[in-house]
Amino acid sequence: MKDFIAVARLVRTRGIKGELVAESLTSHPEQLPELKSVFLDKGATRHKINVARVWFHDGRPVFQFEGIPSMTEAEAWVGAEVQIPADERMQLEEGEYYFSDLIGCQVVRFVSEGVSGETIGVVKDVDEMPGRAMLVVVNTEREMLIPLVKAICREIDVNARIIRVDPPEGLLELAD
Numbered sequence: 314m315k316d317f318i319a320v321a322r323l324v325r326t327r328g329i330k331g332e333l334v335a336e337s338l339t340s341h342p343e344q345l346p347e348l349k350s351v352f353l354d355k356g357a358t359r360h361k362i363n364v365a366r367v368w369f370h371d372g373r374p375v376f377q378f379e380g381i382p383s384m385t386e387a388e389a390w391v392g393a394e395v396q397i398p399a400d401e402r403m404q405l406e407e408g409e410y411y412f413s414d415l416i417g418c419q420v421v422r423f424v425s426e427g428v429s430g431e432t433i434g435v436v437k438d439v440d441e442m443p444g445r446a447m448l449v450v451v452n453t454e455r456e457m458l459i460p461l462v463k464a465i466c467r468e469i470d471v472n473a474r475i476i477r478v479d480p481p482e483g484l485l486e487l488a489d
Contacts (some may be wrong), residue, residue, distance in 0.1 A: 316398065316399055317359075317397065317398060318397055318411070319338045319354070319394040320337070320338055320345065320351075320396065321335035321336060321337050321339070321345065321376070322338060322393070322395070323353075323390050323394075323395065324391065324392075325391055326384045326388055327370070328384065329384045330377065330384070331377060331378065331384065331386055331387040332387065333378075333381075333391070334370070334374075335375070335376055336373065337373070340412075342369075346366070346367040348364045350362065350363045351396060351397055352395075352398075353378075353393045353394070354393060354396050355392060359396075362378045362379065362380065362381075363380075364377075365379050408463070410469060410471060414471040415439055415461075415471065415476070416439065418469075418471065418474045418475060418476045419432060419434075419475050420433040420434050420436060420448065420475075421475060421476070421477055422477070423468065433452065433457075433478065433485065434450040434451050435451060435452070436449065436450055437449045437450065440458070445460055447459065447460055448476070458487075459478060459480065465478055465479060465480055465484075
């Protein structure tokens with residue numbers, strides 16, 4: 314698991330008081346206003362900062378940080394990720410996963426309980442599409458999309474970094 318998790322990306326300034334509009338990168342954006350301190354990561358710079366407040370405007374989170382009182386100072390952080398330590402994430406229900414934990418997992422064909430078949434590839438990304446998420450799986454030959462549904466992704470073990478899938482016939486042959 315990563316040490317830090319990105320929960321938002323700062324996309325532009327708002328107003329003259331140092332406010333920054335963000336793109337939410339979490340499936341639980343309603344928790345962003347609860348943040349007290351975060352890390353702003355912009356390439357080679359990671360800076361811990363206190364959150365003055367977070368609210369939503371037109372469905373997007375707006376951050377105001379302590380120590381960033383003007384639009385000029387806020388502009389320096391446009392493009393930065395808002396991160397929290399991984400151990401501060403919300404605990405999920407059984408069978409729920411953070412997409413960031415799935416990236417890098419090995420995908421293998423499900424044969425039977427605890428037994429894996431052939432290696433299919435590695436999760437490169439997770440795409441959220443209307444109605445369901447798709448695992449973007451790559452191997453040396455190509456990239457493929459595998460629906461992140463219980464009927465196909467039979468076992469997910471983020472600690473062991475493995476996902477056992479039982480794809481319907483022809484799914485793995487489809488072009489992405």
